[in-house]
Amino acid sequence: MATLDHYLLLSAVLFTIGTAGVFLRRNLITILLAIEIMLNAVNLTFIAYGRFLGAVDGQIIVFFVMTVAAAEAAVGLAIVIAMFRHRGSLNPEAFRTLKG
Amino acid sequence: MSGELALFYLFGGAAVVASLLVIGQRNPIYSVLLLIASFGALAGLYVLLDAPFMAVTQIIVYAGAIMVLFLFVVMLLNVPAEAPIDHVELHEPQGARWLGGVLAVALLVELGWALWRVVGVDDGRPVADAGQLASVLEIGRVLFQEYAFAFEVTSILIIVAMVGAVLLTRRDSGAGS
Amino acid sequence: MTGDSSMLLWIPLLPFLGFLVNAALGRRLSRGASGGVACTAILASFAVSATVSWPFLFGAPAGAVDQRLYTWIQVGDFVATFALRVDALTALMILIVTGIGSLIHIYSTAYMHEERESEYARYFSYLNLFAAFMLLLVLGANFLMMFVGWEGVGLCSYLLIGFWYTKPAASNAGKKAFIVNRIGDVGFILGVLLAFRHFGTIDFQEIAAALGPVAPDSQFGVVSLIALLLFVGATGKSAQIPLYVWLPDAMEGPTPVSALIHAATMVTAGVYLIGRNAVLFSHAPDVLVIVALVGTATALMAGTIGLVQHDIKRVLAYSTVSQLGYMFLAMGVGAFGAGIFHLYTHAFFKALLFLGSGAVIHALGGEQDMRRMGGLKHALPVTYWTFLVGALAIAGVPLLSGFFSKDEILFRAFQSGHTWLWTVGVLTSLLTATYMFRVVFLTFHGTSRAGTPAAPDVLVADGAHGPSHAGAGHAHLHDAPPAMALALLVLAVGSVAAGYVGVPHALGGDNRIEAYLAPAFGAGSSEADGVEAGTPETPGEAADEHGATLELGLMGVSVLAALGGIGLAAFFFLTRREAAARAAARFAGLHRILLNKYYVDELYDTAVVTPLVAVSRHALWRGVDAGFIDGSVNGVGTIVRQGAAALRQVQTGSVRAYAAGLLLGAVMILGYYLWR
Numbered sequence: 010m011a012t013l014d015h016y017l018l019l020s021a022v023l024f025t026i027g028t029a030g031v032f033l034r035r036n037l038i039t040i041l042l043a044i045e046i047m048l049n050a051v052n053l054t055f056i057a058y059g060r061f062l063g064a065v066d067g068q069i070i071v072f073f074v075m076t077v078a079a080a081e082a083a084v085g086l087a088i089v090i091a092m093f094r095h096r097g098s099l100n101p102e103a104f105r106t107l108k109g
Numbered sequence: 110m111s112g113e114l115a116l117f118y119l120f121g122g123a124a125v126v127a128s129l130l131v132i133g134q135r136n137p138i139y140s141v142l143l144l145i146a147s148f149g150a151l152a153g154l155y156v157l158l159d160a161p162f163m164a165v166t167q168i169i170v171y172a173g174a175i176m177v178l179f180l181f182v183v184m185l186l187n188v189p190a191e192a193p194i195d196h197v198e199l200h201e202p203q204g205a206r207w208l209g210g211v212l213a214v215a216l217l218v219e220l221g222w223a224l225w226r227v228v229g230v231d232d233g234r235p236v237a238d239a240g241q242l243a244s245v246l247e248i249g250r251v252l253f254q255e256y257a258f259a260f261e262v263t264s265i266l267i268i269v270a271m272v273g274a275v276l277l278t279r280r281d282s283g284a285g286s
Numbered sequence: 287m288t289g290d291s292s293m294l295l296w297i298p299l300l301p302f303l304g305f306l307v308n309a310a311l312g313r314r315l316s317r318g319a320s321g322g323v324a325c326t327a328i329l330a331s332f333a334v335s336a337t338v339s340w341p342f343l344f345g346a347p348a349g350a351v352d353q354r355l356y357t358w359i360q361v362g363d364f365v366a367t368f369a370l371r372v373d374a375l376t377a378l379m380i381l382i383v384t385g386i387g388s389l390i391h392i393y394s395t396a397y398m399h400e401e402r403e404s405e406y407a408r409y410f411s412y413l414n415l416f417a418a419f420m421l422l423l424v425l426g427a428n429f430l431m432m433f434v435g436w437e438g439v440g441l442c443s444y445l446l447i448g449f450w451y452t453k454p455a456a457s458n459a460g461k462k463a464f465i466v467n468r469i470g471d472v473g474f475i476l477g478v479l480l481a482f483r484h485f486g487t488i489d490f491q492e493i494a495a496a497l498g499p500v501a502p503d504s505q506f507g508v509v510s511l512i513a514l515l516l517f518v519g520a521t522g523k524s525a526q527i528p529l530y531v532w533l534p535d536a537m538e539g540p541t542p543v544s545a546l547i548h549a550a551t552m553v554t555a556g557v558y559l560i561g562r563n564a565v566l567f568s569h570a571p572d573v574l575v576i577v578a579l580v581g582t583a584t585a586l587m588a589g590t591i592g593l594v595q596h597d598i599k600r601v602l603a604y605s606t607v608s609q610l611g612y613m614f615l616a617m618g619v620g621a622f623g624a625g626i627f628h629l630y631t632h633a634f635f636k637a638l639l640f641l642g643s644g645a646v647i648h649a650l651g652g653e654q655d656m657r658r659m660g661g662l663k664h665a666l667p668v669t670y671w672t673f674l675v676g677a678l679a680i681a682g683v684p685l686l687s688g689f690f691s692k693d694e695i696l697f698r699a700f701q702s703g704h705t706w707l708w709t710v711g712v713l714t715s716l717l718t719a720t721y722m723f724r725v726v727f728l729t730f731h732g733t734s735r736a737g738t739p740a741a742p743d744v745l746v747a748d749g750a751h752g753p754s755h756a757g758a759g760h761a762h763l764h765d766a767p768p769a770m771a772l773a774l775l776v777l778a779v780g781s782v783a784a785g786y787v788g789v790p791h792a793l794g795g796d797n798r799i800e801a802y803l804a805p806a807f808g809a810g811s812s813e814a815d816g817v818e819a820g821t822p823e824t825p826g827e828a829a830d831e832h833g834a835t836l837e838l839g840l841m842g843v844s845v846l847a848a849l850g851g852i853g854l855a856a857f858f859f860l861t862r863r864e865a866a867a868r869a870a871a872r873f874a875g876l877h878r879i880l881l882n883k884y885y886v887d888e889l890y891d892t893a894v895v896t897p898l899v900a901v902s903r904h905a906l907w908r909g910v911d912a913g914f915i916d917g918s919v920n921g922v923g924t925i926v927r928q929g930a931a932a933l934r935q936v937q938t939g940s941v942r943a944y945a946a947g948l949l950l951g952a953v954m955i956l957g958y959y960l961w962r
Contacts, residue, residue, distance in 0.1 A: 015114075015117060015121075016117075016154075017224055018221065018224060019121045019124070019154075021217060021220035021224070022125055022217065023124060023125065024216075024217075024220070025213050025217035025220070026125070026128045026129060026213075027128070027132075028209070028212075028213040028216060029209070030128075030131065030132030032206050032207075032208070032209020032212075032213065033132065033206055033209065033210050036137060038137055038179065038182065038183060039131075039132070039137060039140055041179070042131055042132075042140055042141065042179065043131070043132055045175070046128050046131065046132075046144070046147070049147070049148065049151055052151070052163075052167075053151060053154060056155055056158050056160050056163060057158060059158075059160070060158040065247050067160075068162065068163050068248055069248065069252055071160075071163055072163070072166065072248075072252065073256075073259060075166060075167070075170050075171065076170075076266070076267065077263070078171075079267075080266050080267055080269075080270035082175045082178060082179070083178065083270050083271070083274045084273050084274055086178060086179065086182045086274075087273065087275075088277055089182065090182065090185070090186065090277070090278050091277045091278055093186050094280075099186070
């Protein structure tokens with residue numbers, strides 16, 4: 010029987026993978042993908058908790074998370090496209106004009 | 110080992126491997142496709158957790174819409190494969206990258222530790238009457254009664270995102286940026 | 287008579303209103319209007335003063351009339367009321383200030399007629415303001431009120447001395463007067479504070495009452511210290527040693543100012559201070575000795591300096607210092623009435639002498655050097671005769687006012703047992719007659735020396751006839767115009783007649799002024815026995831046949847001194863002018879010392895002024911202000927700037943770095959909570 014702890018640990022692992030991806034990749038789109046991984050890990054946590062606490066709210070929250078993730082992906086990709094047009098590169102290090 | 114546990118390991122493992130590959134390998138098209146696989150595994154996990162509606166929604170929205178969007182963008186921008194790590198361009202500072210990586214591991218350790226310490230919510234036995242839980246009727250009822258406001262706000266959010274996306278990618282037609 | 291009156295406030299208020307009018311509207315008023323406003327204000331004040339003083343002069347001189355206006359300060363135990371009080375002494379003082387003040391205002395309307403209208407109005411506004419403050423000084427019922435007036439007259443003195451402020455000598459003289467006065471004021475303030483601490487009050491009557499039953503200090507105690515500190519203030523205001531140095535320089539101001547402020551009124555404030563606190567000073571015999579010594583020494587020193595000065599106004603200035611010394615001598619031997627009597631007669635003849643010299647200067651188009659005067663006796667008859675009357679009065683020739691007052695002082699000095707003081711006093715009397723008649727002979731007699739080429743140490747001409755009349759070339763050699771002549775004549779009459787209120791018993795008079803002033807100097811509780819220890823003496827009872835003979839004898843000596851002085855002056859400056867030049871050459875060293883005023887100014891400059899300026903410039907300005915204060919303020923800015931520059935490094939522009947920061951924070955916070 011898979012306990013709650015199993016699911017939570019799995020979620021933690023996925024979250025960490027996503028975090029590492031944000032820092033280690035040099036491609037803006039891949040970074041966005043890593044962010045999606047993180048969001049999914051969180052979704053898993055919510056549904057697991059919802060299941061083991063006997064409430065349906067967990068699924069509701071995931072519902073909203075997905076919606077927001079969709080919006081965020083859309084806008085994020087739009088920004089990436091605009092920035093690509095500006096700089097011709099997808100390397101996040103190419104956008105350092107806000108350096109103090 | 111019970112079937113459920115086996116399935117858990119199966120789907121869980123698939124998700125982890127796919128995610129690792131997403132961030133591990135360099136071709137962005139492969140990354141997107143691998144992520145779709147990861148989502149599929151997660152959908153399976155949702156089903157194991159008696160949330161079939163969410164599983165289906167995950168496939169439809171995430172794998173079907175968002176990832177397709179990513180794919181479109183990747184193809185639009187003709188994103189090349191990422192250069193290997195030893196070809197460092199633009200004299201970028203490497204510190205942030207490696208610090209981030211280390212910190213991610215640290216985060217994992219902490220989360221594990223947190224799990225170790227936490228007293229179990231219950232002994233892990235699933236709650237009876239799971240069918241009630243999973244019903245779409247139930248989801249719909251809660252969604253449109255208790256979370257009605259959030260629902261409406263989310264719709265506004267989607268409109269904003271749509272307008273924003275259109276505006277951001279509009280090409281200058283010579284009338285100022 | 288004792289009681290309350292609501293009229294007292296008008297006495298200082300009327301000139302103050304005159305000041306306001308001239309200050310606010312002066313630019314738009316014609317000369318006649320400005321002068322008219324000012325003269326009306328002071329004359330009205332004189333009228334009120336006369337009304338208030340009448341009961342004291344012709345009724346009973348005892349008691350006092352109060353006017354309490356409001357409680358000004360109330361902090362803990364300290365209560366200071368805005369209160370005015372008139373008693374016999376104050377009544378006399380307000381009459382002097384407003385009476386002679388009015389004459390000088392009228393004189394000024396003619397003397398200053400060449401000024402621009404705005405300057406004319408400014409002059410009269412200052413003159414009115416001065417009168418207001420001086421009246422406040424003498425009317426004050428407590429130390430704080432007096433101090434307001436004290437400081438106010440100091441301010442007006444500065445404003446009026448430096449009236450022609452575009453002339454550096456004038457503005458410097460104004461500053462010098464103000465600063466030297468300030469030094470004296472430190473003593474005054476300390477004395478007042480100590481008095482409050484000791485008596486719990488600063489009201490004059492209350493202090494006198496508190497001291498009534500107390501015996502005088504047998505050694506130098508708190509009361510003596512208070513008296514000494516107040517005397518320091520008096521030396522500043524009344525130009526005694528060591529703070530007299532401002533008065534000769536003050537001659538840079540217009541001559542009527544010199545007459546009013548530096549002869550008749552402001553400089554007498556110190557003498558008035560001691561008179562007002564007669565009971566206090568009587569309880570401090572050690573301090574009285576100091577007062578007498580300082581007064582006598584100053585009188586002698588100033589007399590010697592005045593003997594050789596070439597500027598007519600300088601001679602008169604030193605003469606004032608010298609006569610003030612006499613007044614302090616009188617106060618010092620306990621003859622408070624005699625000191626005030628001399629103050630009163632001196633006001634007349636000194637003002638007369640100054641105004642007369644002003645007429646001469648005016649006629650000669652700004653010339654002040656006596657070596658270029660002469661032969662004016664027939665050209666300026668009114669001026670000459672009135673000036674002569676003044677000179678006779680100050681010399682102490684019998685039948686004129688100066689004789690009675692000066693003689694009273696010398697007699698009391700002898701009586702006090704300090705024969706040395708009397709000797710020096712007589713010697714100074716001789717000097718006074720000599721230097722005064724030197725002025726008379728050099729200025730009015732002989733042949734005119736106008737147009738003589740200027741000697742190397744010539745003084746700059748009086749600024750009233752500044753740029754428009756260049757030096758001695760332009761002279762409207764006419765006698766004083768009516769406004770000026772009126773003042774001269776009235777003062778001349780006063781110089782003769784004023785003394786008759788104090789004819790001593792030895793000559794058959796009844797010394798009315800002494801009796802009149804006596805209640806003002808006594809404590810309220812000791813009216814019954816006037817010769818109790820600690821009360822100022824009333825000499826009336828002390829005169830018996832022995833006393834009369836002695837007094838007549840002493841009188842004879844001083845008359846001889848006066849006539850002798852006149853004779854000396856006549857010899858050296860009327861008949862044998864060459865003898866003067868030969869004597870000057872023979873005693874060249876002494877002559878130079880006297881001419882340079884014993885080098886006191888130079889001494890002060892080296893000992894006090896230069897070190898202070900050096901400390902101010904290098905330590906205080908460069909070190910503290912520019913270095914420390916500016917440095918701290920700028921330092922704060924520098925620190926902020928450098929701190930910001932350091933902190934700015936965090937903004938690398940790389941979003942990933944920011945994200946790493948976020949993650950670091952999250953990890954740490956999580957770790958912290960896990961740790962607990």
